[in-house]
Every structure is written in structure tokens, then in C-alpha cells.
Amino acid sequence: MWVLANAIDALDEINANRTYQEIEANPSQISIRTSISNSQLVEIALAKPAEGIADNAGGMPEQVKNRIFNPFFTTKPVGKGTGMGMAISYQIITEKHRGKLECFSTLGEGSELIIQLPTQQQVSTAV
Ligand SMILES: Nc1ncnc2c1ncn2[C@@H]1O[C@H](COP(=O)(O)OP(=O)(O)O)[C@@H](O)[C@H]1O
Numbered sequence: 355m356w357v358l359a360n361a362i363d364a365l366d367e368i369n370a371n372r373t374y375q376e377i378e379a380n381p382s383q384i385s386i387r388t389s390i391s392n393s394q395l396v397e398i399a400l401a402k403p404a405e406g407i408a409d410n411a412g413g414m415p416e417q418v419k420n421r422i423f424n425p426f427f428t429t430k431p432v433g434k435g436t437g438m439g440m441a442i443s444y445q446i447i448t449e450k451h452r453g454k455l456e457c458f459s460t461l462g463e464g465s466e467l468i469i470q471l472p473t474q475q476q477v478s479t480a481v
């Protein structure tokens with residue numbers, strides 16, 4: 355939910371500076387794909403494909419990308435961002451589920467958050 359909310363926020367931010375015609379020509383897109391990588395891991399990826407976004411906005415600069423999992427890190431205005439969504443997601447995915455959360459993003463080309471979860475785990479790590 356937090357990853358989706360971020361994708362929606364990022365698209366809203368870009369679209370605030372785009373005309374209706376620009377949006378119509380290059381519509382905003384959030385795609386979700388799931389796959390079983392090797393029967394051990396379920397992978398859920400949220401992708402905003404580069405070809406969907408023609409303007410030069412979107413994505414994250416290196417200094418943002420490196421900090422998105424830090425608690426209270428936000429680039430959003432006061433009252434909108436808490437900076438906790440990615441920090442909590444990271445903690446739940448890595449510590450509770452022994453999974454992986456990775457961010458791939460190119461400035462102007464969108465972002466991809468990859469979630470990997472083990473399909474099986476020891477009871478002690480799941481509780
Ligand atoms: N899909 C995305 N596109 C662009 N920036 C993102 C995306 N996901 C996360 N971010 C960046 O990571 C920061 C931290 O995200 P998060 O922890 O969810 O806090 P918040 O959404 O409250 O700012 C955001 O403020 C934003 O700068």
C-alpha cells in the first residue's frame with residue numbers, strides 16, 4: 355500500500371505541471387507484476403515504465419534514492435509526507451519476512467520498487 359501510495363504521489367507531482375494534452379499523449383502508468391523466481395521467492399514489482407512518461411520529471415535523484423528507507427526522510431511538504439512508509443515497509447519485509455526491498459530509479463524515467471518474499475519460512479521468524 356505504501357509503495358503504491360508513493361507511485362501515485364509521484365505521478366500526481368509530475369501531472370501538476372503537465373497539460374491535459376501532454377498527459378493524454380503519455381498517460382501515467384503504474385504496473386504491478388508478480389512472479390515466482392525460484393519457488394523460494396515471490397516477487398512483487400511496481401513498475402512505472404520509462405516509455406509511459408515522456409517528460410523529464412519523475413524518478414529520483416541519487417541523493418533521494420539513497421535515503422528513501424531512512425525513517426522520517428521525505429521530500430514532500432509538511433502535512434503530506436511522514437517519511438515513514440518506506441522505512442516501515444523495509445523493516446517489515448526484511449526483518450519480519452526475511453525478504454528484500456530494493457529501489458531502482460532513474461531521474462526522468464520513473465521508479466521501480468522490487469519486493470522479494472520467501473514463500474516458506476521458519477515459524478520463529480514469521481511471528
Ligand atoms: N515511486 C516514487 N517516485 C519518486 N519518489 C519516491 C517514490 N517512492 C518513494 N519516493 C521518495 O521517497 C521518499 C520517502 O518515501 P516514504 O518513506 O513513503 O515517505 P513519504 O511518502 O511520506 O514522503 C518520498 O518522499 C519520495 O521522495
Ligand SMILES: [Mg+2]
Binds near residue numbers: 356359360439440
Ligand atoms: Mg510514502
